[in-house]
Amino acid sequence: MEIEDSGEKRTLSISEMKMKALKRALMLHDGNIAAAADEIGISRDSVYRWLKKNKRLKRLVSELRSNRGLDPEY
Numbered sequence: 001m002e003i004e005d006s007g008e009k010r011t012l013s014i015s016e017m018k019m020k021a022l023k024r025a026l027m028l029h030d031g032n033i034a035a036a037a038d039e040i041g042i043s044r045d046s047v048y049r050w051l052k053k054n055k056r057l058k059r060l061v062s063e064l065r066s067n068r069g070l071d072p073e074y
Contacts, residue, residue, distance in 0.1 A: 022050060023057060031064030 012020070018040075025036035037044045051058045062072035 019050070019054065019057070022047065023060065026057070026061055026064065030068050031061045031070070033061070 021040045022036065022042075025039040026033070029035035029039065033047050034044055037047045051061060066072045
């Protein structure tokens with residue numbers, strides 16, 4: 001997959017593609033980790049591991065859960 005970044009095209013790594021898919025699924029499901037994991041065909045444990053490694057993604061989930069009136073900590 002290629003994206004345009006600052007006017008230049010570059011190829012996304014598999015890791016970046018997975019992160020984009022997870023971010024999209026989390027946004028689609030309002031921070032619901034189980035639904036997002038199911039959407040992209042990975043386990044909830046895998047999502048939790050990704051969240052541990054990526055603070056921006058963790059912040060996104062907290063914001064989405066907060067917007068739904070849920071405890072931002074999962």
